[in-house]
Amino acid sequence: MGKLSHADVVHLLMQLSIMLLLGRLLSEALRKFKQPAVIGEILAGILLGPTILGMVKPEWFQALYPVPSPTATVLTGFVQVAVIMLLFIAGLEVDLHIVWQQGKQALSTSFLGLIVPFSFGFIFPYFFPDFFGIADQHEKLTFALFMGTAMAITALPVIVRILMDLNLFKSKMGMLVVTSAMVDDLVGWLIFSVILGMIGKQGDSFSILNTVLLTITFVAVMLTLGRGLLNRILPWINKKLAWPGGVLSISLALCFLGAAFTEYIGLHAIFGAFIIGVAFGDSKHFSERAKEIVHQFINNIFAPLFFVSIGLRVNFITNFDWALTSVILLIAFAGKIIGSGLGTRLGGFSWRESIAASFGMNARGAMEIILGLVALENGLINERVFVSLVIMALITSITSGPLMKWVLKR
Amino acid sequence: MKVQFKRIGLAVAFSPTSQALLTEACRWTSLHRAELVLVHVGPRTPAAEEQMRQLVGTVSITPTILWREGNPVKEILGFCKSENIDLLVAGALKKENLLQNYIGTVARKIMRKADCSILMIQNPSVESKLVQNIVVNAEDSPFVEQAIEVACAIGEWRKTQWIHITRELKLLGLALAANEQCTEDEYHESMQGMVREEVDEVEKMLGHIPHQHVKINIKMLSGKSGFELALFAERKKADLLVVGAPERRFSLLDRIFPHDLEYIFANMPCDLLVVNPKKKKHG
Numbered sequence: 008m009g010k011l012s013h014a015d016v017v018h019l020l021m022q023l024s025i026m027l028l029l030g031r032l033l034s035e036a037l038r039k040f041k042q043p044a045v046i047g048e049i050l051a052g053i054l055l056g057p058t059i060l061g062m063v064k065p066e067w068f069q070a071l072y073p074v075p076s077p078t079a080t081v082l083t084g085f086v087q088v089a090v091i092m093l094l095f096i097a098g099l100e101v102d103l104h105i106v107w108q109q110g111k112q113a114l115s116t117s118f119l120g121l122i123v124p125f126s127f128g129f130i131f132p133y134f135f136p137d138f139f140g141i142a143d144q145h146e147k148l149t150f151a152l153f154m155g156t157a158m159a160i161t162a163l164p165v166i167v168r169i170l171m172d173l174n175l176f177k178s179k180m181g182m183l184v185v186t187s188a189m190v191d192d193l194v195g196w197l198i199f200s201v202i203l204g205m206i207g208k209q210g211d212s213f214s215i216l217n218t219v220l221l222t223i224t225f226v227a228v229m230l231t232l233g234r235g236l237l238n239r240i241l242p243w244i245n246k247k248l249a250w251p252g253g254v255l256s257i258s259l260a261l262c263f264l265g266a267a268f269t270e271y272i273g274l275h276a277i278f279g280a281f282i283i284g285v286a287f288g289d290s291k292h293f294s295e296r297a298k299e300i301v302h303q304f305i306n307n308i309f310a311p312l313f314f315v316s317i318g319l320r321v322n323f324i325t326n327f328d329w330a331l332t333s334v335i336l337l338i339a340f341a342g343k344i345i346g347s348g349l350g351t352r353l354g355g356f357s358w359r360e361s362i363a364a365s366f367g368m369n370a371r372g373a374m375e376i377i378l379g380l381v382a383l384e385n386g387l388i389n390e391r392v393f394v395s396l397v398i399m400a401l402i403t404s405i406t407s408g409p410l411m412k413w414v415l416k417r
Numbered sequence: 418m419k420v421q422f423k424r425i426g427l428a429v430a431f432s433p434t435s436q437a438l439l440t441e442a443c444r445w446t447s448l449h450r451a452e453l454v455l456v457h458v459g460p461r462t463p464a465a466e467e468q469m470r471q472l473v474g475t476v477s478i479t480p481t482i483l484w485r486e487g488n489p490v491k492e493i494l495g496f497c498k499s500e501n502i503d504l505l506v507a508g509a510l511k512k513e514n515l516l517q518n519y520i521g522t523v524a525r526k527i528m529r530k531a532d533c534s535i536l537m538i539q540n541p542s543v544e545s546k547l548v549q550n551i552v553v554n555a556e557d558s559p560f561v562e563q564a565i566e567v568a569c570a571i572g573e574w575r576k577t578q579w580i581h582i583t584r585e586l587k588l589l590g591l592a593l594a595a596n597e598q599c600t601e602d603e604y605h606e607s608m609q610g611m612v613r614e615e616v617d618e619v620e621k622m623l624g625h626i627p628h629q630h631v632k633i634n635i636k637m638l639s640g641k642s643g644f645e646l647a648l649f650a651e652r653k654k655a656d657l658l659v660v661g662a663p664e665r666r667f668s669l670l671d672r673i674f675p676h677d678l679e680y681i682f683a684n685m686p687c688d689l690l691v692v693n694p695k696k697k698k699h700g
Contacts, residue, residue, distance in 0.1 A: 034598070037598075044598060096594075102588060102591075104641060105587070105588065110664075163591070164591070167588070167592055171595065171596065176587075185588070291641035291680070294590075294639075294640055295590040295639040298591070302590060302593075
């Protein structure tokens with residue numbers, strides 16, 4: 008194992024400490040306005056990164072976060088692990104048994120909530136690639152597919168928070184919205200995995216058919232045999248090993264193993280973590296208390312590091328394109344409101360309730376940012392599009408609660 | 418809507434437990450001042466008729482006897498429909514093996530598809546058994562109130578010690594994790610608020626259900642609801658588990674991504690009563 012110098016260790020610890028402290032400070036400030044922590048963490052990154060500190064005091068920014076450096080490599084590793092863990096908890100949130108229990112209604116709502124935003128997100132970049140900065144014809148298809156996925160995905164924790172605030176979480180509409188968001192996320196990440204497989208890494212791109220087959224096989228095996236195996240070993244873990252240490256270590260170990268496996272076979276690591284999360288979350292032996300502990304551990308330590316790091320790597324001012332951001336915002340709002348609104352209406356709710364639900368489903372939150380970052384790292388999008396996606400994710404998350412309240416009060 | 422069991426059905430298979438099941442069905446028939454209708458799916462041979470005559474001779478009630486031939490599940494379900502049965506009494510094993518779970522035994526198939534209330538008895542007995550603990554699931558069914566009402570009535574009838582009414586804190590892990598932006602006090606307050614809301618909901622329902630002579634315990638569960646419900650019933654050594662019927666019939670997929678009741682069907686913790694006044698609702 009390589010070794011960091013004494014100075015590097017001090018430097019790395021300072022970097023981590025500053026990221027966590029400033030992230031927490033700004034999250035606390037935003038808490039006063041009932042906004043999610045992720046917004047404060049992104050702002051902390053913008054303050055510490057090239058956007059503000061790099062502009063005002065470039066030498067401070069260089070001293071604090073030098074690139075390339077051994078600490079930058081380690082920090083990238085931390086962030087990589089954080090993304091994998093975030094996808095693991097996103098998977099944990101998907102409860103297939105609740106989805107199925109909601110029946111056809113949830114499936115039709117989520118289908119429209121997925122297909123309409125996906126189509127909107129696909130059509131515009133496909134027919135106007137120049138506007139989005141895409142020149143290559145092959146890139147055009149993968150980029151349009153990605154934008155479709157980015158528009159279809161939802162932020163489950165943000166939706167849950169809003170529904171709890173409105174006292175609607177356990178209502179029929181609340182459960183319909185939550186389960187539809189779960190299905191949208193599951194399908195969204197499946198599609199994204201296929202897109203990543205299509206572009207491949209270091210040029211070793213797979214054919215669409217191979218990627219789709221690999222993805223479906225992995226999902227099918229994990230959600231049948233894998234889930235069955237988990238249902239056998241989890242009671243043993245709960246009974247014989249220390250609690251919650253045993254279940255935490257083993258679940259994260261399996262998450263990393265699944266991530267390593269999908270990365271090895273050519274799908275992205277995050278996909279393995281997500282599906283392992285779904286398998287764990289669906290097991291009747293993985294308790295709600297264990298879920299909460301995993302959530303808190305990841306959300307409060309690794310998630311801030313990840314979200315602050317975003318501001319460290321991208322300049323939000325030089326890469327801000329108001330026209331692009333406006334178009335992306337428009338597509339995002341229109342797609343989800345029309346799709347989820349129609350879906351909920353078909354599910355038997357009034358127009359007012361359907362529009363309120365669609366505003367809830369419009370929140371993209373952290374998932375959009377993760378999706379965007381992975382796409383940026385894989386050369387699928389440029390920094391301008393990434394910045395627009397982050398802004399879209401933040402605006403949709405901030406506005407969905409107030410808009411939902413406003414519609415329901417009318 | 419008051420639940421009434423005016424016509425009680427019993428499928429007779431001439432098994433070793435038939436007499437005990439008939440006695441059990443007679444108890445319910447007397448309590449509800451109902452009519453008892455027996456059905457046997459199989460050829461009506463003189464030997465079978467003699468067996469039926471002997472069986473019926475052991476009880477004081479005179480039931481109507483019907484004979485059907487064909488697929489037992491189809492015939493029993495058809496019998497419930499054509500005879501306007503309100504409650505079907507049947508015997509069931511505690512557990513199905515993996516293959517049986519996916520293919521389904523006669524009893525489980527009936528549980529999954531019947532349009533009337535069903536009482537599944539694991540170990541029927543000729544002697545009247547004590548029913549000390551009843552667990553009622555007050556979730557995920559349009560017939561929750563009716564399930565509580567029936568449980569309270571049984572509780573009064575069988576001098577039950579406790580009726581445990583369970584509610585579920587749905588997706589608790591996710592709900593608490595989503596509640597990230599709050600202080601420790603707010604966190605506990607939010608948790609207490611969730612519990613209080615559920616208790617209030619049950620108390621509201623109990624407000625118009627007579628339950629003066631039984632002790633009620635309201636319990637919150639979280640996790641996979643059917644699985645946790647079965648565990649809770651086992652922990653409480655329940656004699657009877659009462660649940661409201663789901664809105665729709667079950668399919669094979671409900672066994673792959675188990676519906677709450679599928680966890681219970683797969684491993685019944687005790688006798689099970691599925692309250693289903695659907696038929697009445699549709700006239």
